[in-house]
Amino acid sequence: MRKRDPSQKSWAEPWKIKMVEPVRRTTPEYRRERLREAGYNTFLLASEDVSIDLLTDSGTSAMSDYQWAGLMLGDEAYAGSRNFYHLEANVRKFYGYKHVVPTHQGRGAEHLVAQIYIKKGDFVPGNMYFTTTRMHQELAGGAFVDVIVDEAHDPESQAPFKGNVDLQKLEDLIKKVGCEAIPYVSLAATVNMAGGQPVSMQNARELRALCERYAIPVLLDATRAVENAYFIQQREQGYREKKVAEILFEFCSLTDGAWMSAKKDSLVNIGGWLALNDEEKFDAARNLVVVYEGLHTYGGLAGRDMEAMARGIEESVEDDHIRARVGQVEYLGQKLLSWDVPVVLPIGGHAVFLDAKRFYPHIPRENFPAQTLAAQIYLEAGVRTMERGILSAGRDPKTGQNRLPRLELVRAAIPRRVYTQAHMDVTAEAIEEVYWNRKRASGLRLIYEPRYLRFFQARLEPV
Numbered sequence: 001m002r003k004r005d006p007s008q009k010s011w012a013e014p015w016k017i018k019m020v021e022p023v024r025r026t027t028p029e030y031r032r033e034r035l036r037e038a039g040y041n042t043f044l045l046a047s048e049d050v051s052i053d054l055l056t057d058s059g060t061s062a063m064s065d066y067q068w069a070g071l072m073l074g075d076e077a078y079a080g081s082r083n084f085y086h087l088e089a090n091v092r093k094f095y096g097y098k099h100v101v102p103t104h105q106g107r108g109a110e111h112l113v114a115q116i117y118i119k120k121g122d123f124v125p126g127n128m129y130f131t132t133t134r135m136h137q138e139l140a141g142g143a144f145v146d147v148i149v150d151e152a153h154d155p156e157s158q159a160p161f162k163g164n165v166d167l168q169k170l171e172d173l174i175k176k177v178g179c180e181a182i183p184y185v186s187l188a189a190t191v192n193m194a195g196g197q198p199v200s201m202q203n204a205r206e207l208r209a210l211c212e213r214y215a216i217p218v219l220l221d222a223t224r225a226v227e228n229a230y231f232i233q234q235r236e237q238g239y240r241e242k243k244v245a246e247i248l249f250e251f252c253s254l255t256d257g258a259w260m261s262a263k264k265d266s267l268v269n270i271g272g273w274l275a276l277n278d279e280e281k282f283d284a285a286r287n288l289v290v291v292y293e294g295l296h297t298y299g300g301l302a303g304r305d306m307e308a309m310a311r312g313i314e315e316s317v318e319d320d321h322i323r324a325r326v327g328q329v330e331y332l333g334q335k336l337l338s339w340d341v342p343v344v345l346p347i348g349g350h351a352v353f354l355d356a357k358r359f360y361p362h363i364p365r366e367n368f369p370a371q372t373l374a375a376q377i378y379l380e381a382g383v384r385t386m387e388r389g390i391l392s393a394g395r396d397p398k399t400g401q402n403r404l405p406r407l408e409l410v411r412a413a414i415p416r417r418v419y420t421q422a423h424m425d426v427t428a429e430a431i432e433e434v435y436w437n438r439k440r441a442s443g444l445r446l447i448y449e450p451r452y453l454r455f456f457q458a459r460l461e462p463v
């Protein structure tokens with residue numbers, strides 16, 4: 001009997017579409033006007049003026065019928081909602097932590113964790129910064145120190161685990177400042193700003209051993225840890241036969257707690273949590289959440305939101321789901337690669353990252369090449385992406401100077417279970433056309449800059 005080689009077989013999404021939402025199409029003239037009004041910042045465009053929205057994979061996923069049914073079972077009691085207990089049970093079962101407080105989204109949990117652990121003058125080492133994570137570390141009086149492997153800053157390196165912590169850099173920091181000045185290691189898996197790059201199990205294990213020697217806790221940004229587990233299954237020796245759920249559990253067991261933006265992996269439109277194994281720190285979190293989010297059994301969420309999140313966790317760790325999810329990102333990335341469009345390698349878990357430095361070598365950094373590229377992609381086809389470069393990096397709080405990250409990227413993030421391969425084809429073709437006409441683009445300059453996380457609300461104009 002003739003059989004296809006399993007590695008050559010196509011995959012299909014493990015779901016079918018039950019409800020659709022119309023997508024609006026617009027003309028280039030219309031988009032040019034909207035872009036100008038939005039100060040060339042894709043965050044300031046109205047969603048209705050966007051045809052394919054790849055701004056973020058955060059809170060933009062499609063829920064399943066099982067999740068929607070869960071909304072109807074919301075127990076909207078102020079205290080002790082049954083949906084909280086379901087959420088708590090699923091965080092324990094799939095992520096393995098002892099204690100859980102819900103928060104309205106990831107940054108709510110980041111705020112709590114930073115306030116509880118960090119004291120003024122502390123250093124917080126991490127595998128590359130994330131915007132909101134670092135902001136909360138700084139607001140709590142800490143200074144973020146990047147200890148990711150060098151390959152992470154090189155968009156052309158094809159290393160399979162570019163999210164790994166460089167243990168030498170970490171140990172050097174510990175020796176320099178002393179372990180009393182390091183409240184925890186901030187470990188993200190996958191690493192968003194590096195291009196959705198994963199951390200290997202081996203690296204997490206070695207990190208754990210190093211931190212145990214110095215009694216420093218390891219806290220995980222678990223926002224896309226399921227995608228990270230999938231990459232371990234695909235790329236790391238000894239994990240091919242393991243289920244993604246098992247790998248996730250093992251990975252989390254190497255850390256002391258986690259914060260979560262459930263708007264990504266967990267397939268909900270809003271929600272997050274903080275989970276800690278340490279009793280005392282948990283007690284502090286349960287107390288502080290009342291001040292900023294809500295009682296410790298709802299943390300700023302409705303009961304129905306916690307139910308959707310509890311159910312989303314179950315679906316997120318299914319092997320078929322995560323394969324299709326990352327597979328779609330890979331599909332878009334490979335298509336662009338085959339047309340020589342410069343993208344970050346390897347293709348990440350949640351997004352394809354375009355390398356604006358190689359795209360627009362003629363545009364100086366101070367004229368925001370990545371922001372310019374995001375604007376051009378919108379103009380071309382109504383596809384919305386996001387800058388992840390010098391604008392996102394912001395200014396050094398001490399010197400006020402622009403931070404100059406080595407990476408100057410545009411992120412095309414793919415919502416989960418929302419778009420089809422045809423949407424990916426249209427997106428790829430639009431980006432290729434922008435690439436053909438790349439020499440005609442000139443940069444942008446800032447005309448309004450907000451104080452915090454400036455990329456969200458900054459306004460620019462063409463130079």
Ligand code: F0G
Nearest residue numbers: 056058105106107130132192221223261
């Ligand atoms: N950590 C990571 C790795 C994230 O990507 C995000 C959000 C957060 C924490 C904060 O979570 O948005 O729920 O408060 N990332 C979004 C993005 C905004 O588009 O990548 P949040």
